[in-house]
Amino acid sequence: MKRLSCFSFVVISLFGSHAFSVLTDGNIKNSTDLDFGSLDTKHVDVLRQLLNQETLIRMTLVKNVHALMKDMVSLQQSLVSSESEMSSLKDTTTREITELKKEVRSLKLEKNRLSSKVTRYNENIESLKENLTVVDASRRVFETQLLQEKEMFEQNTSGILADIKTEVRYLSITLLDLHKHSLEIEKNIPELIDNRYELISGRLNNSLEAYNTELRSANDKLSLALTDLQKSQQTMTDSLSDHMNNTMEDLQSELKQTQYEQLKLSSSVSSLEVFRLNLTNRQCGVFIKVAFTAGITSSDSSWSGSTLIFPKIIFNTGGGYNPTTGMFTGPVDGHYVFFVSVQSYSTKEIRVDIVWNGDSQVRTFANDNGDNDYYETGVNLVVLRLNQGDKVWIKRYYGSGYVSDSIPVTTFSGFLL
Structure with missing residues (x-):
């Protein structure tokens, strides 16, 4: 703007210094000293026309100079207004930068505080993992004990079946002996044999039915015991599996919840206490x-x-x-x-x-x-x-x-x- 103002002054000066009249030989005069007597009428008219044109040109130049001066004043005012706005904008920017710096410092402090919270949560999670390891070890011990009890039951069952088979073999031998004795009696006393045979057959049939009944009862009891044992084992296995799956799901859910609750610090401590209480209840078998x-x-x-x-x-x-x-x-x-x-x-x-x-x-x-x-x-x-x-x-x-x-x-x- 300053350069434009200087350029305008130079142009005005040039116009002022070079606005000379051809008719006055470069000298600015208020009147023209010519000898009109020596000129004819035609030349005088031409001269008058030239003077009128020169006057019009001078007036136009003066108007243009005034217009340029007004434009210069307007430009100077605009320049002052722009400089004031720039100064105000600079002050506003400086204040905003200062406030942003304060907010950055506050955010850094909040970040440090949240980092300490995250560290504590990670420590709690590690503690929970250790508790899960203990639970898994207890489950393995329980499975080992269950397998041992199953083996002992199978051994006892095998012993009972072996005893029953021995008794059956003894009974078969007795039946054979009775049959031989019956044949001998039949040779000597046919009627007595028939009577005795019928008596013995009845007793034998009753004995066989009793033994069969006992065998069926023993087999049913063994089947029920085996079925109950299998159901009990399956139930305990399913319970342990569901327990572990639920515990892992709860841990994952609590981990996600803990990460989410880092943005809600007011409720994070109570959620962690509830989760610890639930985990304690599960470990004590009351879940x-x-x-x-x-x-x-x-x-x-x-x-x-x-x-x-x-x-x-x-x-x-x-x-x-x-x-x-x-x-x-x-x-x-x-x-x-x-x-x-x-x-x-x-x-x-x-x-x-x-x-x-x-x-x-x-x-x-x-x-x-x-x-x-x-x-x-x-x-x-x-x-x-x-x-x-x-x-x-x-x-x-x-x-x-x-x-x-x-x-x-x-x-x-x-x-x-």
Whole structure:
């Protein structure tokens, strides 16, 4: 801007110094001293025309110079305004940079604090892994003891069967001896033989039936004992397998939950204490598995009842959910998680609540948002502390109708932590 101003002054100076008149020989004069007497009329007219043109040119130059001066003043004002704006912008930028530096320092402190939390959580996880190692070692010892008891039972069973076979062989030998003796008696006293033979045959048949009955009873008892042993072994194996699988799943779930809860520091300590309590209960053998998932296998465009019943049971261990009433009854005290998913019918709206002992805890909407959307889905989840006998169910709050299918879309689930 300064260079432009200087250039404008130079141009004005040049115009001022070179705006000379041809008729006045380069000297600026207010009047022209010519001898009009020596000129004819035609020349005088031409001269007058030239003077008029020169006057017009001078006036035009003066107007242009004034316009240039106004433009210079306007440019100078714009330059001052721009410099003021630049100064204000610089101050604002400096303040923002200072605030950003403060925020960066605050974030660094928060990062360090979270890092210490993560370190403590990792230590807790290592402790849990050690506890799992102890549980696995206990399981192996129990399996070894079970195998030893099974071998001893099989040995005892083999001994009993061997004794029975020996008795059968002795009985066969006795029968042969009796048969020989009967033949000898038959030769001497036919009638006596017949009588004695009938008597002996009756006794022998009774003895054989008794022995057969005892053998069948012994075989049935052995079969039942073997079946019970196999069932007991299978039950214990399944229980141990489910226990370990559930423990591993819970550990993975708790690990993911712990990572998520690092962003929610206020609730992380209580979640870890609940997980430790559950793990202690499992190690002491007092963990009770309770979980269910139920659904609806058909749609209803006009349903407007109170309690939403899910008649199809997909999973229900612990027997807490009743498909007839649609209510879950807590079999034991503890912390439970409940989840509901409901889909609206076409453009209709449906709102349902998860209810605990008659009090609504959370609500979910599946509604039309004004754009004529079809089949909206509403979901929600709640964690509740239930006492034994407490009831939880799904209640309609507003709207009507729902959508489901042979593979359920509208479902209700829950499990014990």
